[in-house]
Amino acid sequence: DAGVIQSPRHEVTEMGQEVTLRCKxxxxxxxxxxxxxxxxxxxxxxxxxxxxxxxxxxxxPEDRFSAKMPNASFSxxxxxxxxxxxxxxYFCASSGNRGIREKLFFGSGTQLSVL
Amino acid sequence: RKEVEQDPGPFNVPEGAxxxxxxxxxxxxxxxxxxxxxxxxxxxxxxxxxxxxxNEDGRFTAQLNRASQYISLLIRDSKLSDSATYLCVAPTNxxxxxxxxxxxxxxxx
Numbered sequence: 001d002a003g004v005i006q007s008p009r010h011e012v013t014e015m016g017q018e019v020t021l022r023c024k025x026x027x028x029x030x031x032x033x034x035x036x037x038x039x040x041x042x043x044x045x046x047x048x049x050x051x052x053x054x055x056x057x058x059x060x061p062e063d064r065f066s067a068k069m070p071n072a073s074f075s076x077x078x079x080x081x082x083x084x085x086x087x088x089x090y091f092c093a094s095s096g097n098r099g100i101r102e103k104l105f106f107g108s109g110t111q112l113s114v115l
Numbered sequence: 116r117k118e119v120e121q122d123p124g125p126f127n128v129p130e131g132a133x134x135x136x137x138x139x140x141x142x143x144x145x146x147x148x149x150x151x152x153x154x155x156x157x158x159x160x161x162x163x164x165x166x167x168x169x170n171e172d173g174r175f176t177a178q179l180n181r182a183s184q185y186i187s188l189l190i191r192d193s194k195l196s197d198s199a200t201y202l203c204v205a206p207t208n209x210x211x212x213x214x215x216x217x218x219x220x221x222x223x224x
Contacts, residue, residue, distance in 0.1 A: 031210055042216035043159070043202065056211055091158055095210075103149060104204075104212060106158035 002026075006092050006107035014115050018080040021110045024073055025094030033104065034067055034077050035091040043091070049075065082114045118142060119205055121215035129223055132193045136218045138203035139185040145205040148186045150177055153200045153217065162201070163188070193222045 005024040013019055025032045033048040047057040052069045060067070064083070069075040079086055089109045095102035121138045128134050140148070147166050151159040163170055165186055169178040176189040186205075190197055200217040207213075 033212060035214075043214040045211065045213050048211065050210060055209060093212075095212075103161040103164060104151075104159075106160070109158055 004092055004094050004105050004107035006090075006110050008110060009108065010111045010113075012113045012115065013082055015083055016081045017114075018078065019082045019086075019112060019114075021077040021090050021092075021112070023075045023077070023092030023107060025075070025092070026105055027073065029094035029096050029105075031095040031102070032069060032075050033093040033095075034075070035093065036088045037091060037109075038088045046077070079112075082112075084114045087112055087114050117215075118213045119203060119215040121201075121203055122218045123216075125219040125221060127221045127223060128193055130193055130195060132222075133189065133191045134193060134220065135187055135189045136201055136203075136220075137185055137187050138205075138215055139183075140203075140205035141184070142205060142207050143181075143184060145207060147206060148177075148179060149204045149206075150186075150188050151202040151204065151214070153202060155199075159202055159214075190220075193220075195222050195224065198222045 007022045034046040035043050037043045046059045047067045049069045067077045089111050091106050091109045093104040093106045095104050118141050122136050149164050150162045152162045153159040163177045165177045165179045174191045178187045198221050200219045202217045203215045204212050
């Protein structure tokens with residue numbers, strides 16, 4: 001089992017640029033979550049999907065953020081335009097089809113720095 | 116009020132000590148609870164699941180108090196390797212998993 005795979009591991013970009021983060025969940029998992037972690041705000045849930053459908057995006061900070069899951073094996077989180085305050089570690093996680101009784105498996109995260 | 120709140124910490128304890136963290140949750144419909152461990156610059160990893168009144172795994176014990184809506188994590192005989200941040204989560208019925216801010220533990224020799 002390859003686990004949850006995120007890319008890139010590190011991203012450094014300039015303010016105003018578009019950033020796309022990628023995630024491949026564990027095969028067979030029905031839930032996919034995007035989190036953002038900073039020292040000040042901890043681990044924040046941005047959005048999560050069930051069977052490729054966005055269920056709750058109330059954590060998405062603003063319209064500059066968007067997420068898609070075109071199929072069961074791939075999801076993207078896009079920031080356009082990026083700002084310095086978006087600098088954080090972005091984690092993707094997936095869980096199986098037993099819903100709330102399932103544990104989350106996290107990817108290694110993407111360290112984003114917006115200059 | 117946050118959906119999940121944890122002891123702010125940090126906790127600094129000597130090796131061999133017993134330490135306990137608390138976590139309160141606001142959604143009374145939550146049925147399962149989890150403790151995750153996160154090492155510096157790493158992803159969170161599951162430590163324990165709590166589905167009923169409690170769970171024990173070696174030196175670790177997690178307890179659930181539904182009436183007061185909190186879960187606790189007890190670590191006995193602390194090791195240096197237990198130093199980490201401990202996160203709790205109480206998923207909602209819809210599967211939404213919101214984490215607490217975490218409690219940082221440092222075990223010193």
